[in-house]
Amino acid sequence: MSRVLAGVELREDIVAPPRRRGVWHRLRRSRPAVLAAIFLAAVHLLALAGPPLLPLDPFVTDPLNTLQRPSRAHLLGTDEIGRDTLSRLIFGARVSLVVGLVAMAVAIVTGAVVGGLAGYFGGLVDAWLMRFTDAMMALPTFFLILAVVAVFGGGPVIVMLVIGFTSWMQVARIARGEYLRWRIAEFVDAARAIGASDLQIMARHIFPQVTPSIIVTATLGVAFAILTESALSYLGLGIQPPTPSWGNMLQNAQQYLWSAPHLAVYPGAMILLTVLSYNFLGDGLRDALDPSLRNV
Amino acid sequence: MTVYVARRLVHALLVLFVVSVLTFSLVNLAPGGPAIMTTMETTIEQQQAHRVRLGLDRPLYVRLGKWLLATARGDFGRSFNDGRPVMQVIGERLPATLLLGGAALAVSVAGGIPAGVLSATHRYSVYDHSVTFLSFIGVSIPAFWLAIMLILLFSVELRWLPGSGMATIGAGFSLSDRILHLVLPASVLATTALPQLLRFTRSAMLEVLSQDFVRTARAKGLPGRRVLYGHAFRNSLIPVVTIVGLLIPRLVGGAVITESIFGWPGMGQLAVSSAIGRDFPLVMGVTIVVAVAVILANLAVDLAYGWLDPRVHYE
Numbered sequence: 242m243s244r245v246l247a248g249v250e251l252r253e254d255i256v257a258p259p260r261r262r263g264v265w266h267r268l269r270r271s272r273p274a275v276l277a278a279i280f281l282a283a284v285h286l287l288a289l290a291g292p293p294l295l296p297l298d299p300f301v302t303d304p305l306n307t308l309q310r311p312s313r314a315h316l317l318g319t320d321e322i323g324r325d326t327l328s329r330l331i332f333g334a335r336v337s338l339v340v341g342l343v344a345m346a347v348a349i350v351t352g353a354v355v356g357g358l359a360g361y362f363g364g365l366v367d368a369w370l371m372r373f374t375d376a377m378m379a380l381p382t383f384f385l386i387l388a389v390v391a392v393f394g395g396g397p398v399i400v401m402l403v404i405g406f407t408s409w410m411q412v413a414r415i416a417r418g419e420y421l422r423w424r425i426a427e428f429v430d431a432a433r434a435i436g437a438s439d440l441q442i443m444a445r446h447i448f449p450q451v452t453p454s455i456i457v458t459a460t461l462g463v464a465f466a467i468l469t470e471s472a473l474s475y476l477g478l479g480i481q482p483p484t485p486s487w488g489n490m491l492q493n494a495q496q497y498l499w500s501a502p503h504l505a506v507y508p509g510a511m512i513l514l515t516v517l518s519y520n521f522l523g524d525g526l527r528d529a530l531d532p533s534l535r536n537v
Numbered sequence: 538m539t540v541y542v543a544r545r546l547v548h549a550l551l552v553l554f555v556v557s558v559l560t561f562s563l564v565n566l567a568p569g570g571p572a573i574m575t576t577m578e579t580t581i582e583q584q585q586a587h588r589v590r591l592g593l594d595r596p597l598y599v600r601l602g603k604w605l606l607a608t609a610r611g612d613f614g615r616s617f618n619d620g621r622p623v624m625q626v627i628g629e630r631l632p633a634t635l636l637l638g639g640a641a642l643a644v645s646v647a648g649g650i651p652a653g654v655l656s657a658t659h660r661y662s663v664y665d666h667s668v669t670f671l672s673f674i675g676v677s678i679p680a681f682w683l684a685i686m687l688i689l690l691f692s693v694e695l696r697w698l699p700g701s702g703m704a705t706i707g708a709g710f711s712l713s714d715r716i717l718h719l720v721l722p723a724s725v726l727a728t729t730a731l732p733q734l735l736r737f738t739r740s741a742m743l744e745v746l747s748q749d750f751v752r753t754a755r756a757k758g759l760p761g762r763r764v765l766y767g768h769a770f771r772n773s774l775i776p777v778v779t780i781v782g783l784l785i786p787r788l789v790g791g792a793v794i795t796e797s798i799f800g801w802p803g804m805g806q807l808a809v810s811s812a813i814g815r816d817f818p819l820v821m822g823v824t825i826v827v828a829v830a831v832i833l834a835n836l837a838v839d840l841a842y843g844w845l846d847p848r849v850h851y852e
Contacts, residue, residue, distance in 0.1 A: 383790030
């Protein structure tokens with residue numbers, strides 16, 4: 242923030258990028274965030290390395306052993322057509338996490354571009370882009386997502402894109418604020434003086450300053466994207482069978498609540514724990530990146 | 538005040554314009570072109586004739602203009618499914634969603650705001666920590682999973698509450714029956730909104746409590762309760778009202794899941810069934826009408842905001 246003193250604008254507090262040392266140190270002090278990070282690391286590692294190591298093929302059916310309770314042969318039991326639940330859960334982790342992460346990446350890029358243009362150029366560009374952002378924020382986006390999926394069908398690519406394109410607004414608002422703040426900094430003046438173009442200044446000079454504040458929103462955004470994907474897939478409009486995702490595994494489980502309650506418990510618990518961890522991590526990161534918000 | 542109201546009205550119209558353009562683009566980007574919106578006819582000649590009949594050979598901006606006019610009139614064509622006008626189908630479903638959404642919003646406000654205030658005044662207490670933890674679970678739990686678990690517990694196991702529909706089949710309308718049917722879906726829908734409202738109230742309250750005028754009120758010897766409720770709470774309500782406005786679209790979006798699971802005959806269920814059945818006119822109509830409902834609710838929130846905070850009049 243710049244201050245005005247006796248008509249002279251003081252910009253001493255925006256001359257240099259802030260040092261973000263000690264972020265990890267502060268993050269480590271938050272126990273929920275640390276536990277969340279460990280859990281997430283384990284889940285992602287399993288999703289990444291797991292499928293080739295799976296004990297059983299997640300797609301192979303076994304009509305003689307359907308709806309089995311957990312046993313030694315099937316550690317978490319089998320589903321209604323005899324597929325191994327543990328293998329499907331691990332394979333489903335890959336699908337759900339990839340959809341969540343890519344959707345978030347789409348949201349970040351869209352939000353950073355919209356917010357960056359608005360904040361950097363200001364004026365009419367800012368007014369119109371932010372009005373559009375506000376309008377998008379005021380929409381019940383899940384209905385919009387349904388409309389898109391109805392027209393283009395489900396499937397991973399559509400699901401990732403549509404979730405990303407309906408959840409970038411928060412990022413845009415944050416990016417706008419940061420660009421507005423940094424565009425008058427001295428290092429930006431310096432960059433312009435040596436002939437850097439607007440695009441270069443926006444991408445190479447200002448963007449690094451914006452990343453810390455976007456990281457928090459990004460972390461929370463993954464949580465939201467995973468939840469949205471699971472809801473869509475549960476409704477039968479997202480990831481299509483036989484590809485397992487945590488959401489569509491629950492779709493069939495509902496019919497067998499009595500004979501095989503474990504089918505409903507495991508995928509739901511995985512979604513809950515993963516989303517919870519992303520939320521805890523995001524919250525911890527917010528405290529660590531901006532200690533001034535700690536008590537708020 | 539007039540300027541403020543006028544500005545909010547312009548914003549509401551802009552949101553409507555955006556949603557209308559978005560649905561228009563969707564229809565035009567649909568594989569097979571916009572003609573499939575209104576016909577199931579399949580041969581190329583039939584489709585060509587149909588395109589001309591619908592004016593699809595006209596330039597894009599003419600069609601966009603016509604679409605915007607149709608939106609303004611609430612004319613979304615006829616449902617593929619039963620051929621009835623889209624608005625008629627929607628008219629039957631909208632009240633159910635308004636009831637469900639209203640109930641969930643009431644639960645969130647009535648529960649979230651007092652719990653948040655308590656959390657702020659007893660910061661770092663056991664209560665505060667457990668409420669914070671529960672809030673995290675609330676925003677992280679998949680609504681459809683929670684719903685299944687609650688149906689299992691309260692409808693199947695304990696048989697306390699009905700787990701499906703709006704009324705007992707065969708029985709006439711009675712208020713107590715309606716409320717009983719409302720309990721589970723409204724609770725599930727409130728599960729995501731209530732914690733957000735709670736956390737926001739908590740931080741708004743903490744912020745106000747740290748301000749000078751609160752310290753002054755304390756210093757001049759006002760009783761603690763009057764400082765809390767007369768000074769701090771009233772001022773913390775101002776940002777809380779804004780967050781209510783932001784929660785309404787999410788609440789309505791959440792109705793899609795909740796209604797599908799509880800067999801609640803509202804807009805959310807309609808959106809899912811029409812999306813699965815590719816009933817495009819109905820999908821687009823539902824999307825726009827729901828957006829309009831949210832816009833109106835937000836307009837009400839904005840006006841409440843202007844009334845609560847006299848400062849906005851001078852902006």
